[in-house]
Amino acid sequence: MKKNLLYAQSGGVTSVINASAAGVIEAARSYTARIGRTFAARNGIIGVLREDLIDTDLESKAAIAALKHTPGGAFGSCRFKLKSFSEARGQYERLIEVFAAHEIGYFLYNGGNDSADTALKVSGIAAKLGYPLTCVAVPKTIDNDLAVTDNCPGFGSVAKYVATSVLEASLDVESMCESSTKVFVLEVMGRHAGWIAAAAGLAQRPEFDLPLVILFPEIPFDEALFLARVEREVSKHGYCTVVVSEGVCDQQGRFLSDSGNKDAFGHAQLGGAAPLIANLVTRAFKYKHHWAVADYLQRSARHLSSKTDVEQAYSVGRVAVDLAVEGRNATMPVIERISEDPYRWQVGVAELKRVANKEKKMPRKFISKDGFGITDACRALPCTADVGEAPPPYRDGVPDYERLLRLSVERRLKPYSILDR
Amino acid sequence: MKKNLLYAQSGGVTSVINASAAGVIEAARSYTARIGRTFAARNGIIGVLREDLIDTDLESKAAIAALKHTPGGAFGSCRFKLKSFSEARGQYERLIEVFAAHEIGYFLYNGGNDSADTALKVSGIAAKLGYPLTCVAVPKTIDNDLAVTDNCPGFGSVAKYVATSVLEASLDVESMCESSTKVFVLEVMGRHAGWIAAAAGLAQRPEFDLPLVILFPEIPFDEALFLARVEREVSKHGYCTVVVSEGVCDQQGRFLSDSGNKDAFGHAQLGGAAPLIANLVTRAFKYKHHWAVADYLQRSARHLSSKTDVEQAYSVGRVAVDLAVEGRNATMPVIERISEDPYRWQVGVAELKRVANKEKKMPRKFISKDGFGITDACRALPCTADVGEAPPPYRDGVPDYERLLRLSVERRLKPYSILDR
Numbered sequence: 082m083k084k085n086l087l088y089a090q091s092g093g094v095t096s097v098i099n100a101s102a103a104g105v106i107e108a109a110r111s112y113t114a115r116i117g118r119t120f121a122a123r124n125g126i127i128g129v130l131r132e133d134l135i136d137t138d139l140e141s142k143a144a145i146a147a148l149k150h151t152p153g154g155a156f157g158s159c160r161f162k163l164k165s166f167s168e169a170r171g172q173y174e175r176l177i178e179v180f181a182a183h184e185i186g187y188f189l190y191n192g193g194n195d196s197a198d199t200a201l202k203v204s205g206i207a208a209k210l211g212y213p214l215t216c217v218a219v220p221k222t223i224d225n226d227l228a229v230t231d232n233c234p235g236f237g238s239v240a241k242y243v244a245t246s247v248l249e250a251s252l253d254v255e256s257m258c259e260s261s262t263k264v265f266v267l268e269v270m271g272r273h274a275g276w277i278a279a280a281a282g283l284a285q286r287p288e289f290d291l292p293l294v295i296l297f298p299e300i301p302f303d304e305a306l307f308l309a310r311v312e313r314e315v316s317k318h319g320y321c322t323v324v325v326s327e328g329v330c331d332q333q334g335r336f337l338s339d340s341g342n343k344d345a346f347g348h349a350q351l352g353g354a355a356p357l358i359a360n361l362v363t364r365a366f367k368y369k370h371h372w373a374v375a376d377y378l379q380r381s382a383r384h385l386s387s388k389t390d391v392e393q394a395y396s397v398g399r400v401a402v403d404l405a406v407e408g409r410n411a412t413m414p415v416i417e418r419i420s421e422d423p424y425r426w427q428v429g430v431a432e433l434k435r436v437a438n439k440e441k442k443m444p445r446k447f448i449s450k451d452g453f454g455i456t457d458a459c460r461a462l463p464c465t466a467d468v469g470e471a472p473p474p475y476r477d478g479v480p481d482y483e484r485l486l487r488l489s490v491e492r493r494l495k496p497y498s499i500l501d502r
Numbered sequence: 503m504k505k506n507l508l509y510a511q512s513g514g515v516t517s518v519i520n521a522s523a524a525g526v527i528e529a530a531r532s533y534t535a536r537i538g539r540t541f542a543a544r545n546g547i548i549g550v551l552r553e554d555l556i557d558t559d560l561e562s563k564a565a566i567a568a569l570k571h572t573p574g575g576a577f578g579s580c581r582f583k584l585k586s587f588s589e590a591r592g593q594y595e596r597l598i599e600v601f602a603a604h605e606i607g608y609f610l611y612n613g614g615n616d617s618a619d620t621a622l623k624v625s626g627i628a629a630k631l632g633y634p635l636t637c638v639a640v641p642k643t644i645d646n647d648l649a650v651t652d653n654c655p656g657f658g659s660v661a662k663y664v665a666t667s668v669l670e671a672s673l674d675v676e677s678m679c680e681s682s683t684k685v686f687v688l689e690v691m692g693r694h695a696g697w698i699a700a701a702a703g704l705a706q707r708p709e710f711d712l713p714l715v716i717l718f719p720e721i722p723f724d725e726a727l728f729l730a731r732v733e734r735e736v737s738k739h740g741y742c743t744v745v746v747s748e749g750v751c752d753q754q755g756r757f758l759s760d761s762g763n764k765d766a767f768g769h770a771q772l773g774g775a776a777p778l779i780a781n782l783v784t785r786a787f788k789y790k791h792h793w794a795v796a797d798y799l800q801r802s803a804r805h806l807s808s809k810t811d812v813e814q815a816y817s818v819g820r821v822a823v824d825l826a827v828e829g830r831n832a833t834m835p836v837i838e839r840i841s842e843d844p845y846r847w848q849v850g851v852a853e854l855k856r857v858a859n860k861e862k863k864m865p866r867k868f869i870s871k872d873g874f875g876i877t878d879a880c881r882a883l884p885c886t887a888d889v890g891e892a893p894p895p896y897r898d899g900v901p902d903y904e905r906l907l908r909l910s911v912e913r914r915l916k917p918y919s920i921l922d923r
Contacts, residue, residue: 124680240899259545479669480666
């Protein structure tokens with residue numbers, strides 16, 4: 082008996098989340114005997130609650146294929162965490178009502194920790210309410226902090242962006258340091274886990290002896306140690322590149338960027354660990370500094386995505402549909418490393434309860450003893466070391482990204498405000 | 503009679519200045535009857551004063567060719583402006599002394615406005631002191647503000663970086679704006695000329711109706727007009743992307759982001775317009791914001807350089823050597839547009855006195871009437887519209903940039919401190 086499939090994107094997007102969408106939709110189209118129509122929720126779970134669904138069957142084959150090289154979230158994503166069943170029973174009942182109205186038998190939720198938790202909850206509630214539904218999570222996060230999976234689709238591309246940018250900017254600073262900027266600070270994402278900051282270490286090459294100092298969220302910031310290290314690098318190399326994670330904390334565990342400090346202009350700190358660190362250095366040594374904050378640029382830079390990352394994102398999307406059709410409820414496809422050198426991987430399966438709301442921190446063994454760099458063990462991680470290139474097509478000098486039609490499915494229910502609980 | 507050639511890099515580097523270096527060195531190597539050895543000054547004019555020269559003849563053919571895909575300044579650049587002859591006669595005499603000691607007959611200086619001025623001065627002084635020298639400037643600047651030349655090598659690549667980044671980040675924000683960030687602010691370079699900010703407008707495609715607001719240095723910042731525009735875009739599109747030039751000024755002509763610090767040329771050191779603008783928006787409307795500062799990332803991003811830009815940078819390097827050998831003293835190769843559609847260009851020649859210390863602002867006709875966008879005339883500029891891709895080779899997921907040997911030429915003179923004037 083045919084059932085419809087509903088796919089939704091959740092949380093911060095990545096440069097390859099749409100490759101997962103392409104995997105889901107292409108696989109769903111191939112299950113002609115088991116899957117009827119393939120819908121996508123507009124703006125994640127909010128779209129489900131509002132019965133705001135997109136009919137992906139109206140998108141051309143070429144458009145769906147082009148999602149593999151298009152960043153952002155093609156159907157819209159959201160930051161919206163469902164409360165517990167006892168707190169917000171009405172919301173869960175609404176979800177089931179929407180599923181029933183559109184004969185949804187498969188629900189695929191593409192996100193991180195929170196989203197795995199949401200998928201697990203929805204699965205439990207459907208069972209509780211007697212609605213037949215197979216829920217499968219599709220992993221995605223730039224933070225690389227999901228449990229069970231060897232690495233997370235989305236991370237490899239950010240790693241490539243950060244390593245490339247650090248190498249390029251360091252060559253720039255090096256060439257000017259004699260008479261200009263001596264310290265360059267780049268702020269990268271990763272609020273709780275230092276994986277993204279660690280990727281800066283991949284810029285290090287034997288032929289470039291880069292003076293690189295990394296500030297990890299896992300290592301409490303020690304100003305004296307840090308300044309001594311910067312001074313040593315500048316003395317030896319003439320310059321220094323500092324990569325600071327947005328999640329760096331002081332010895333009391335407070336985010337540096339929440340410290341209430343004033344910036345160089347005497348204004349209240351506007352947010353941003355990079356200017357704060359840069360100003361510390363200049364106050365201490367009078368070195369001229371420059372700083373950059375990559376922010377969304379790093380996670381949307383599809384022009385520089387990793388080929389492995391694109392392939393893994395696409396594959397977990399396809400396998401999620403296989404799992405759904407097989408009735409493997411409350412599961413998630415994961416990346417398994419089957420060989421180190423050469424790097425080979427396959428897609429395995431994890432129970433959602435092993436993934437939901439868990440956070441995988443960087444093991445201490447990947448951070449050098451002094452806390453300012455990465456170890457060879459970290460450098461050798463295949464998800465970062467063997468990534469390849471997957472450039473998008475270009476048109477008139479700018480990537481030729483896809484814009485879907487995103488036509489709405491006709492509503493069958495009464496309007497619902499997501500503020501109703 | 504053979505003379506040696508000396509090449510030096512000056513000012514802020516670009517992602518393609520080394521392509522000009524490759525053009526110079528490859529052309530110089532081909533003039534076996536006219537040019538003896540080809541030297542490069544370490545760290546620009548400072549290296550000449552210190553007699554700190556690099557012997558490029560010791561670099562392999564492959565290494566020089568690889569400069570075409572390597573960012574930064576391979577021989578080191580500098581921010582160091584020679585004073586007038588009357589103020590610093592000793593420095594000029596030292597330059598001539600170094601030229602004479604190493605039988606330099608050709609001096610090629612690769613930089614922007616200031617560097618064209620330096621090359622012109624050196625040429626004049628050599629004549630005054632009776633030293634036979636042909637000085638040729640090689641154009642380079644990301645700011646696109648050099649006179650005479652149709653566009654500047656270095657700019658096309660930054661334009662490609664900014665347009666691509668704005669498109670990518672906008673797709674990211676769009677997909678999250680329903681329940682998260684509504685305003686994204688990207689700060690870009692361009693102290694006095696809005697060319698780089700204007701490049702953001704190239705992200706605009708018919709199929710993506712991007713809500714984009716550009717703040718140009720040419721348009722005094724009007725807070726009320728700006729906020730009204732942002733509110734309108736957010737109401738219509740759900741989000742808004744703001745691109746702010748570091749050089750944006752208030753109605754009194756003061757930089758919004760003026761830190762009070764000055765660089766070696768006495769120019770104000772800027773940085774931090776993005777957080778300032780982002781906070782303005784949030785104070786006014788409570789919209790959640792994110793901001794990014796691209797800083798050196800934009801001008802060193804060789805992974806995303808424009809093919810046309812690489813070719814033009816390489817060509818002006820080659821032609822500069824031709825001009826030197828022909829004795830065309832105090833000149834500079836320039837880019838001439840010979841056809842609009844399809845875009846075709848050639849390298850012409852300008853007298854240095856027509857270039858030195860001049861600044862080409864964005865014509866007002868390239869900025870839309872409301873001051874927040876670009877016009878179709880700007881969009882059609884071939885230096886931005888027809889750029890192509892020129893990706894570098896990669897190794898283990900990161901660009902495989904070249905590291906030269908940079909072996910020093912033996913000194914023949916006594917040490918000299920650049921602080922002696």
